[in-house]
Amino acid sequence: MxxxxxxxxxxxxxxxxxxxxxxxxxxxxxxxxxxxxxxxxxxxxxxxxxxxxxxxxxxxxxxxxxxxxxxxxxxxxxxxxxxxxxxxxxxxxxxxxxxxxxxxxxxxxxxxxxxxxxxxxxxxxxxxxxxxxxxxxxxxxxxxxxxxxxxxxxxxxxxxxxxxxxxxxxxxxxxxxxxxxxxxxxxxxxxxxxxxxxxxxxxxxxxxxxxxxxxxxxxxxxxxxxxxxxxxxxxxxxxxxxxxxxxxxxxxxxxxxxxxxxxxxxxxxxxxxxxxxxxxxxxxxxxNSISRFFIILVFIIIILLLALIVPYEILRLFSRYFSDRVVTLKSAVHKVSSGEYDIVPSLEGEDEISEAFSDLVITAHEIKQKNEQMYKAQLDRKELLNRQSQMELKMLTSQINPHFLYNTLETIRMKAVTAGDREVAKAIKILGKMLRFVLDKGNSDEVSLASSLDHVENYLSIQKMRFGDKVGYEIHIDDDIDPESVTTMPLIIQPLVENAIQHGLREKEGNGIIRVDITKVMLDSTEEDSKSALKITVTDNGEGMSAERLSELKESIKTPSDDGSSIGISNVYNRIKLKYKDPYTMTIDSTKGVGTVINLYVPIQIRHN
Incomplete structure (x- = not known):
């Protein structure tokens, strides 16, 4: 098939x-x-x-x-x-x-x-x-x-x-x-x-x-x-x-x-x-009935013809415009691949194709500059030229690959939209957003709670496309929390959600629910006053764990193994401990056949513009 x-x-x-x-x-x-x-x-x-x-x-x-x-x-x-x-x-x-x-x-x-x-x-x-x-x-x-x-x-x-x-x-x-x-x-x-x-x-x-x-x-x-x-x-x-x-x-x-x-x-x-x-x-x-029906028949036929001809003409004009731009992009790529870096500086339009063309122009210009530098350096020292050439190519690859991958996803999404496959286009768009988040925010010390939750929701949307009714989700934030101003470490919520799907809902027949709740709480401290904290709770109604398995998991996250079974939540646990110290931590509770609850306690950090 x-x-x-x-x-x-x-x-x-x-x-x-x-x-x-x-x-x-x-x-x-x-x-x-x-x-x-x-x-x-x-x-x-x-x-x-x-x-x-x-x-x-x-x-x-x-x-x-x-x-x-x-x-x-x-x-x-x-x-x-x-x-x-x-x-x-x-x-x-x-x-x-x-x-x-x-x-x-x-x-x-x-x-x-x-x-x-x-x-x-x-x-x-x-x-x-x-x-x-x-x-x-x-x-x-x-x-x-x-x-x-x-x-x-x-x-x-x-x-x-x-x-x-x-x-x-x-x-x-x-x-x-x-x-x-x-x-x-x-x-x-x-x-x-x-x-x-x-x-x-x-x-x-x-x-x-x-x-x-x-x-x-x-x-x-x-x-x-x-x-x-x-x-x-x-x-x-x-x-x-x-x-x-x-x-x-x-x-x-x-x-x-x-x-x-x-x-x-x-x-x-x-x-x-x-x-x-x-x-x-x-x-x-x-x-009169027959004559009235023929009037209705003519009216329906006219509507059907308009429904066929008008979209066809619109698609024909768009496809010609789209094809011409793709041909221009193809010609420019061919020139660059042949070593000819002098291409037209811009492409008509303001969409993913024009953005890809702009990236290609920048890349061609950078390659041209790099080649010129490499050529000048070769005159001084051949061995140094080879070493520099390798370093420059690695640098260029690191610059090109993220942009190229993201723009390629966007180009594929546009083709899916043009072909009428809205679901595929939506999935690619969400995947692109997740990639952009990881590229832009993955190495940051702090990101807004809103962007972290947006990344989690994008991930859950992808999983719901895969599993349908088997995966449902809800995200709730207390009214007194402004997700745009509150910041957290990046990528501390999504691994917990991913763990809930892989280990909690994997064997569930249907109607699986993952719930993410964000609230404010007070934590007991060794100091005289209690400390306020942001409580992030991830709950699933999956298979849950026995008391023995839960005890093993709590110990294993402190010293993660190489088998990858709990590396996600172990990573989150150790990052919180290293960065925030006590009393901020992570707790896990689970009941066999009922589900699992993971609570994160992190300090409330407000970003001031």
Whole structure:
């Protein structure tokens, strides 16, 4: 696995830096964003269509419920007409004059009462084959055309009511459609027939079923469209708009279809009419959802393209700038390595590369000076020249190596940042800080408590990257201690923390904690007054030690062995004893299975600026 990774990284390292950065971006940026974008589009489409399909289906169910209420109440009113004794008498009577007919009809209360009871009924028409009845109010003569119509024949051949879509024409000859309840009025002991036609009001239906976002189309049985909320499909056959299986009693359909040049979502559900042998097909249409989704789709695509193109252009410009500077640095290094020390004095930019270039310029200048001095000395004495040359090279190496190592770490960190590996970049940065602390402060007599704790925290951060949850830490300082002004010996806390990790938490499965506490205490002294001290406590919840092992450790730190098992804390113990004397010291307490506590007691030293 590791070998395959090395081979893959080796493939990335082919070509110049600019090509490497762009190649990594294509694989680490374009491909994931493309995959995520595709998943986003698919999931958005699925979620959007599902959501709108559910809304459309819910609206269809609401229309069905409303329509069931309207048709049920219409049927109940028709019962009053069909089984009214006065209605039977009026339709069975053989009138001697038209005036007699009008007087009889005017006396029927039910004729006008339906308008007050239910506004959903647009009109009531009663057709009779009684030749003594002439057209008056709601009563009409059943002409031959009426008698030959399918709905009339169906009505007089059966007792049950049924629904059907019927056309009608106004005075201007314009054709309208209504959803009509049709039923026979059973004339007991009469030779005549009568048929009741109750038309539902289109305006009332539009008011009850109005929804700005959706359109409603209703047809009865296999008939043509009898109601349409936007007047677009009156008289059309429903199968011309969408597939319908009339053989199913409870037919449902959901899908998309181009209607009037617009891709729309459709939902079809059926309603079995109350106590009538009829099925109403309710079609709800959403004209806008698909178009809205395509707008959202275009918006998402634009965002994805911007997310791909803008970073690519920025990275391309940066990689070109970065590559040019690296090429300049490479050329200068090549000149210096070839013995040509006259290079350009500076490099554009204020970052690690420019700092490395500045160090290279200084190094080249110093080497040039050293070479000149060596050349002059060679004229005087060859043996002395050789000795001086070796000394100067050692001096130069001691000057170059720390700077070179630190700057190299910074250059590697920048490459990691550029490659997007923030964790590696963070680790290198922390390691560089630790190196800088050791180089700058390691040989000092005193350093600030703040810089020592910063070094400890950097060390703990590195260990947490290595071990994860196995190593946790906390650092606490009393409020009355100013870590910037208080000073201590360098490198007396970090060895204790390192010992806690290596010997305390090494075998622990997880949830290891190292705690560093800084407090002020008073120590007993041989003098009359007690001495104030800085107490530095390092605590871990690791494996701990038995009483025998603790006793051995306390003795061994006084005379450290060469095996290195306790050299860190032994070094700290002896440095404190040598520098500060009594009563300042170090104590160790440990309990097997609980953890270890190390206390340092050092004098409180205040740095005055």
């Amino acid at each position: 590791a070998r395959d990774m090395r081979l893959n990284m080796k493939w990335f390292s082919k070509g110049n830096i600019q090509k490497q950065l762009l190649s990594i971006y294509i694989i680490a940026g374009l491909v994931p964003i493309g995959i995520i974008g595709t998943i986003l589009l698919v999931s958005t489409f699925s979620m959007f269509t599902g959501y709108n399909r559910n809304l459309l289906e819910s609206y269809g169910q609401r229309v069905s419920t409303t329509l069931f209420e309207i048709t049920t109440q219409a049927y109940n009113i028709s019962e009053k007409f069909a089984y009214s004794q006065s209605m039977w008498n009026t339709l069975s009577c053989e009138y001697t004059s038209f005036d007699q007919e009008k007087d009889t009809i005017d006396e029927i209360d039910i004729i006008d009462s339906y308008n007050y009871e239910y506004t959903a009924i647009e009109s009531v028409e009663i057709y009779s084959d009684n030749p003594y009845i002439q057209d008056y109010r709601q009563f009409y003569e059943a002409t031959d055309t009426i008698k030959d119509s399918k709905w009339y024949q169906k009505a007089i051949s059966r007792k049950a009511a049924f629904w059907e879509g019927l056309p009608r024409q106004d005075e201007n000859g314009t054709t309208y459609y209504n959803i009509c309840l049709i039923r026979q009025i059973p004339l007991v002991d009469s030779k005549y027939h009568a048929v009741l036609v109750m038309r539902l009001s289109d305006n009332y239906l539009r008011t009850r079923l109005r929804e700005q976002q959706y359109s409603v189309v209703i047809s009865v049985n296999e008939g043509s469209v009898s109601f349409c909320s936007d007047n677009s499909y009156y008289g059309q056959i429903l199968t011309d708009l969408l597939p319908v299986d009339y053989g199913k009693e409870h037919y449902t359909y959901q899908g998309t279809k181009s209607i009037n040049g617009r891709m729309s979502m459709l939902n079809v559900n059926t309603l079995s009419a109350y106590r009538a042998d009829s099925i109403l097909y309710i079609t709800t249409i959403d004209y």
